[in-house]
Amino acid sequence: MAQLKNIHPGEVLQEEFLEPMGITAYRLSKDIAIPQTRVSQILKGNRRITADTALRLSKYFGTSAKFWLGLQDDFDLEEEGRAKQEELKAIPSLKNAA
Numbered sequence: 001m002a003q004l005k006n007i008h009p010g011e012v013l014q015e016e017f018l019e020p021m022g023i024t025a026y027r028l029s030k031d032i033a034i035p036q037t038r039v040s041q042i043l044k045g046n047r048r049i050t051a052d053t054a055l056r057l058s059k060y061f062g063t064s065a066k067f068w069l070g071l072q073d074d075f076d077l078e079e080e081g082r083a084k085q086e087e088l089k090a091i092p093s094l095k096n097a098a
Helices: 009-021 025-031 036-043 051-061 065-083 085-089
Strands: none
Touching: 009 036, 009 065, 025 036, 051 065, 065 085
């Protein structure tokens, strides 16, 4: 079975918030007082959403900071799991040992 694409939080930001609301990356960066390069890198999937950025996005969009950090954590866990798939398979599980 084919795996689904792992969606970066920047893609969610772009497609679920910026585009529907008609907000540019430039306006977002100015409104939440972060460098435009940070927003651009997040949107391209080249940068993580940090706690600082999550707090700013949550205030701006009326979401929770945990929403943004949760998206980032989910993305990171999926990426790491795929990258370490074989290594993780070799680790015994205590759950099955009993």
